[in-house]
Amino acid sequence: MKRNLCIFISFILINTLFSQTYINNVTIADVENQKMIPNQTVVITNDLISNIQPSKKIKIIVNATVIEGEGKYLIPGMTDAHIHFFQNGGLYARPDVIDLRKDMPYETEMALTKSDMEYKLLRYLKNGITTVIDVGANLHFLKQREDFRDKDFSPTIFITGPLLTTYEPQVYENLGDDEPFILTKNIEDGINGVKKQLPLKPDFIKIWYIAGADGLSVEESARKNLPIVKAIINEAHKNNLKIAVHATQRITAQLAVENGADFLVHSVDDEVLKPEFVQLMKKNKTVLCPTLIVHDGYVKTFGQNINPSNYDLLKADPYQLGSLLDLKHLPDTLRINMYKQRANSPQSIASLKAADSISMANLKILSDAGVLIATGTDAGNIGTMHASSYLAELQAMQQSGMNNWQILAASTLNGAKVLGKQNELGSVNVGKKANLVLLDANPIDNIENVTKINRIINKGVVFNPDELLNDAPEDLAQRQLNAYNFRHIDAFLEPYADDVEVYTFPNTLQFKGKEAMRKGYTPMFENTPNLHCELVNRIVQGNTVMDHERVQIGNKIVEAVAIYQIENNKIKKVYFIK
CATH class of the missing domain: 2.30.40.10 (Urease, subunit C, domain 1)
Structure with a gap:
């Protein structure tokens, strides 16, 4: 027994x-x-x-x-080798780029980044991304990542603290643990900036190598600040930490690599790379994360030329994606028109096209030469959604000339190699x-x-x-609202039940079934100028969502209330009150 x-x-x-x-x-x-x-x-x-x-x-x-x-x-499992938890990806993510703090207090935006971290992680995992590398966070997120270290649903998180920089935008000053930058005016500041992070055990250190903000030429500024950059790199390496560097000009990238940078987190976009630079990258075994789509996200948002794919509309955070169209109804029209005109100017379009062309050419050159490429999106920046932007980045890498095996390796094994984790992850x-x-x-x-x-x-x-990550009733309402504003009929219909009923309140039936809705809405999407629905207020009661909407149709503004009733995770009935 x-x-x-x-x-x-x-x-x-x-x-x-x-x-x-x-x-x-x-x-x-x-x-x-x-x-x-x-x-x-x-x-x-x-x-x-x-x-x-x-x-x-x-x-x-x-x-x-x-x-x-x-x-x-x-x-x-795939790796996004360049994200930012302290940014949500919507219109209000970067007050240093477009200051909309009167419309959305930055304190509110920061609070959302913290409360939303689990939501972001679930979204990454749902999209097959099992590792994320945050290449510029703050002291708060260095602490908060511990909440997810042992969670089965959380991708593996690698993260640095604040970016060490010789230039800090004023809007980020004096934010305490929420400050995403550490200003380094001299060598001592640079060394102390590394030491400040060490007690929180960052996985690496990040330098924001900004040249020209001090009024000097790009090369003069880069060389002036090089001693600080070198001191930061040496201090990080002394503590067995790799160094990531934001360097988009050839001279900053070259100086960073010459002095020991392990990871360049953007493409060089100001000149086509010469063989000497390529050999330097190979010799030093420096990894490149090209981030091809992030610039485009800003320009299209400011120009109000955003054209998300069906995948984006289904997979992105619907609230952040929807916010990208807020410029259509925010009240400060003079400032907003300035951004729109600048983004749509021939000079801006030509500049974006040139930078994109150079970035893609350089990616092809480096990839063909055997430089290690890791896929990353810079998600969190305006117009670059967490998780859902990954597909667009892969497609841009393909357009540069990388083949699918190279892209798959960049998205898996090479992402693990960024921080020397290839014996644990990536294949x-x-x-x-x-x-x-x-x-x-x-x-x-x-x-x-x-x-x-x-x-x-x-x-x-x-x-x-x-x-x-199941949709809440309000998520379904928001997704169909986004697709309505982007005039995307398939994404618009997706949240609806096949036998949906649409009424004019209280009981006049307008449409029954998705196909009837398709026939009704398709010509409106195709032929109506200035079509835009602003959400004024939303009330959620159980499985019912009530939206107060202000709809622009051509030159006419219509106030309306839409009531959405959800059954089995689909919108089953809609009532419009005009």
Whole structure:
């Protein structure tokens, strides 16, 4: 009896301590050797990949979790190597770029960044991004990341504290732990800026290498501030921390790399790189994160030329995405018109086109030369949404000339290499963390297939993406409002039930069913000038959302109330009161 009892207890302990998951008969994307390996079974024990064998050689144990992978593709979890938690991605994210603090107090925006961190992390995981690198946060977020270190739903977070810089925008001064910059006027300031972060254990240090803000030429300014930059790099390396550097001009990038920068977080966009610079990058093994789309987000927002894809409208934070159109109704028309005219001026359009062209040319040059490229979006900046912007960045990398294997490696293994974590993350190999994405289609055939996610495995835990972040009733109302304002009929109809009923209050039926709505709304979207709906107020009561709206149709303004009734996570009935 004692022997049997011991066996039984051992069996219970083994099953408790060693949870196993099998992904059976799947095709593995080998990002290291750039090949697909079919008919494999991947065994996950707790949070590690414990075995990979051809499926016919693996015997699945009783009571294990089995995921059928036939016809599916297993890739490593993806990394966004450039994000900012202290920015939300909407119109009010950067008061130093456009000061709208009268319309949205920056204290309110900062409070939202903190309360919204879990929401952002869930959104990243839902999109297959299992690692994020925040390349410029503040002391608050260095502390707050600890809340998510052991959470199964949270991507792995690597983060620095405030950016060390010789130039600080005034709007960010004196914010205490919320300040995203540490001003370094001299070498001592630079060294102390590193030391200030050390007690909070940053994963690396970031320099904002801004040249020309002091009135000197770009090169004179860069060389003047170089001793401070060198001191910061040396102090970080002395403490075994890598250095990331914001450097968008060739001279700042060159000086940073020459003096030991580990990670350039933007493309050089002022000149096409010469072979000497390329060899310097290769020799020093410096990683580049190109961030190709972020500049475009600003210009299109200010010019009110935003054209989000169906994917953006479905996957982005709907409130931040919707805020990008607030310039259409905010009251300070003189200032707003100035931004719009400047963004749409021939000079601005030509400047953006030139910078984009140079950035893409430089990415192609560096990628072809074998410089390590890591995918990153700069998410949080105005117009660059957390998580959902990742696809647009991949598409821009493809437009630069990178092939899909190169892009997939940049988005997985190379992201792990940024901070020397390639032995833990970034590929489907035995002994590595079980951070994986199961796809329904081959990403090498089409890079957009990285969005066709069947399952996500994060820290060994299996997630259904459809269950990770469910829409609240007000989220559905906001998503259809966004699509209405962007005139995107498919995204507009998506939150509605197939048999939706639309009434003029109290009971006059206008439309029944999605197709009737499509026929009614499509010509309006296509033919109505100045169509814009401003949300004045919203009341949520259970599964009912009541929106007070101010709608511009051509030169006419209409006040209305829309009542949305939600059933089974879809808008089932709508009542309009005019």
